[in-house]
Amino acid sequence: PPLYKQRYQFVIDLVKKYKPKKVVDLGCADCTLLWKLKFQTCIEVLAGVDINRAVITDKMYRLSPLPCEYLQPSERPLTIKLYQGSVAEKDPCTLGFDLASCIELIEHLETPVLEKFSEMVFGYMTPAIVIISTPNAEFNRLLPGLNGFRHKDHKFEWTKEEFQNWAQDVCSSYNYTVEFTGVGKGPPGTEDVGFCTQCGVFTRSYPSEGSLTADSCRDTEHSYKPIYNVVY
Numbered sequence: 001p002p003l004y005k006q007r008y009q010f011v012i013d014l015v016k017k018y019k020p021k022k023v024v025d026l027g028c029a030d031c032t033l034l035w036k037l038k039f040q041t042c043i044e045v046l047a048g049v050d051i052n053r054a055v056i057t058d059k060m061y062r063l064s065p066l067p068c069e070y071l072q073p074s075e076r077p078l079t080i081k082l083y084q085g086s087v088a089e090k091d092p093c094t095l096g097f098d099l100a101s102c103i104e105l106i107e108h109l110e111t112p113v114l115e116k117f118s119e120m121v122f123g124y125m126t127p128a129i130v131i132i133s134t135p136n137a138e139f140n141r142l143l144p145g146l147n148g149f150r151h152k153d154h155k156f157e158w159t160k161e162e163f164q165n166w167a168q169d170v171c172s173s174y175n176y177t178v179e180f181t182g183v184g185k186g187p188p189g190t191e192d193v194g195f196c197t198q199c200g201v202f203t204r205s206y207p208s209e210g211s212l213t214a215d216s217c218r219d220t221e222h223s224y225k226p227i228y229n230v231v232y
């Protein structure tokens, strides 16, 4: 399957493993991953955030219940919410999630924005699991005809070491641990290059503080704009 589908499957497999009830996709773009996650029956709240409103609204109506879902409502509650907002900004609507996915997002962030992203995800949202994927720059030499970055909007593409150093720093600052893997293998003999897409699966090292206090919600102003909300 194409690489983007392998990345979505990577998230789906982790959802199957950890069975989170509340999942948020940061940089959800056209909601393809959310649409796939909707069929994971452990999930009761599914949210998407992207800075680009047009890219979200383009296909978001496929998240609406299907006629058969109206006729035969499932036992589990399911709410899907979409927001326009930046991952550099805190918003109380990002609190209380068990798992956050950030697929091919960080390489689009300028250094100061990336720092705010780390603080917002690992210091403010504090989900039990965070999944981050980003291109592995070392793999680029296996991609014929590529010169420069894989996409013109990329602010950087990291080697395995660069990504792992960044991830370890995040873990020591915010009390998480991380395991590295990836998706997309090169041809035999190129194993040292690593995966085409490198992934870090971060796990919070401390227990959840339980239900959110009203205070922590009141502390931050809303900066995200709700653009879609459907209750199954």
Ligand code: SAM
Pocket: 004, 007, 026, 027, 028, 029, 030, 049, 050, 051, 052, 055, 085, 086, 087, 088, 102, 103, 104, 105, 108, 109, 113
């Ligand atoms: N996660 C999707 C996927 O894997 O198909 C989309 C990846 S796309 C390469 C990167 C997305 O991140 C874009 O939709 C872009 O609008 C979004 N993005 C970039 N900067 C952002 C920011 N500061 N806050 C939220 N989303 C952002």
